[in-house]
Amino acid sequence: MDETLKLKKATQHLWTFTLSKLISTFGVSVFTFGISFYILSITGSATSFALVLICSILPRVILAPFAGYAADKYSKKTIVIVAQICSVVAVAALLTVSMTIGISLIAIYLTEIVLSITSLFAGVTFSSSIANLVDSERIQKAMSFNQMSMSIASIGGPAVGGLLFGLVSIEMFLIINMVSYFIAVLLEATMDFNLFSKKVVSNEVVETKETMLQNMKAGIAYLKQHPILKVVVWVALVINFFFGAFTVGYAYILVDGLKVESAHFGITEGALSVGMLITSIYLSTRKEIKFPLLVVKRGILIMGLLMGLATLPLMIELPYIGIVGFYIGLMLSFGICLIFVNTPIGVMMQKRIDEEFRGRVFGLLETMSMSLLPLSMVLFGFLFDIVPAEYILISSSVIMIAAVVYMLRPVIIRKAHPEMDDKSVQTNIVEPVIASK
Structure with missing residues (x-):
């Protein structure tokens, strides 16, 4: 064509x-x-x-x-x-x-x-x-x-x-x-799913017959052979796990701890989706992010800080309207960060995973993240019943930040983006991170 x-x-x-x-x-x-x-x-x-x-x-x-x-x-x-x-x-x-x-x-x-x-x-x-x-x-x-x-x-x-x-x-x-x-x-039905396919079809190559199990294992082996992709998957799992902690803790703090009315609680939760929507619209009008893993690191670090910040009204007395306004702003910021994390990760995976393995890697990620989220919610639901909420969220915030700082340390960022200079990697100051129009 x-x-x-x-x-x-x-x-x-x-x-x-x-x-x-x-x-x-x-x-x-x-x-x-x-x-x-x-x-x-x-x-x-x-x-x-x-x-x-x-x-x-x-x-x-x-x-x-x-x-x-x-x-x-x-x-x-x-x-x-x-x-x-x-x-x-x-x-x-x-x-x-x-x-x-x-x-x-x-x-x-x-x-x-x-x-x-x-x-x-x-x-x-x-x-x-x-x-x-x-x-x-x-x-x-x-x-x-x-x-x-x-x-x-x-x-x-x-x-x-x-x-x-x-x-x-x-x-x-x-x-x-x-x-x-x-x-x-x-x-x-109107879409061509092979429009930009890069699969090489050759009559001379005889495809090796694999069982379904062997085929799935090949997807896991493929992931293990690509260190950057493996790091991206682990980062995604960390986000899912602590997002479960935040979801349970957030509802527990507002409903049980601060006695926020259900209608106002719904408004604060809606702010998360609004933040995601606004940021998605913004990124859809911009050129591709130049250093996605660096943006992901920054986004998760801010999310970690926001998670700890969610406990502030438990420690500082605020008027009711101040509490609701605080959490609307918090969730709006959280939604913005989520898109600045999810979209670059998604683009990286689309571009770095070979077409022949893309489905298996996405399927594996789906299983791991979907199984981790309920486990996280059950675990933290139990902890919130026996430990003060501020201790759990602040501890989770610190652990999440420490985990991401380690997983996305400068040597990993450098491997993912070799075009970045060493000084930029060490200081995490790179301009522009998002290419201009």
Whole structure:
């Protein structure tokens, strides 16, 4: 294909991908919130509500490596489209059950499991395909648009889910979700998942037959052979672990310690998504970050400081409005830092991981991070019951900062960005970190 046509197609992909991801992510967010609310309204049971979350998380933890294997082994376009069609069928099946014999908890749980699996396969495949869908110069823009979609869904999904639940029947609620998934399928069907593929196809090379297990092990071995990628994965896991600590501690401090009203607590949490959205829009208008690992290091260090700073109102008396305003600013800053960490990491992985292994590495990262987050929340939930919150968060802040300073020490930064001079690496002062327009 002519280069001009490829770039034109990449531009189409950029917007189609964003719209498709927004619709499907928004649909999942609306469905999960609306169904969870429905379960609470008919059962009043926290256990039944918790089971929805387990049905959403557990399949992703178990099946992520298989999703990565499939993304590397089979047609990416086929996987994405089949996954979305299965989402339509799953919701249609729940709708049929609701209209015939009446909706049941078992039917809801089974639907949530199917949607979790289809979302996983579509998500991992899309994540491993971004470098194939757009040109190298616009990978950061694509990653930023991806974050924008998730931020909008996290802000608007619960609001729309709650609104629909109050205004329409459960059947109409399910029909709206089916339509959203179907529109996503139509959009994804127009995309060429091999537009910028760098796979070399040769008739002279006979592919070695591997079992699924061998294929997955090859992905782990590939990661071990690339020190910088291995560091990036470990950094991502550290963020996930301590983000669990922050999530539990933040809710515990505001609700139990400072008695913040639920409406105001929701506003402070919404500030996180607003910060992520604003920063995603900003990065989508900028050229690629020149030294991503350095930006990641700075972002995590600031997040560590913010985590410790979250305990300030426990130690210094503030008026109620001051407490709410403080946490709105804190969460807004946290959201900004999250994007300055997630986007450069994502771009680095897209560019440094060979296409043949990208799915398996993303699948492995999904499993490790998804399994680590619930473990972190359980562990810190237990600790917050027996140890003062300020001690836990300040200790976590110090450990997180120390871990990142070690993992992203100057020698690692230098290996990742050999074009940086030694003085810049040692002082962490490099201008400009983000290339100008």
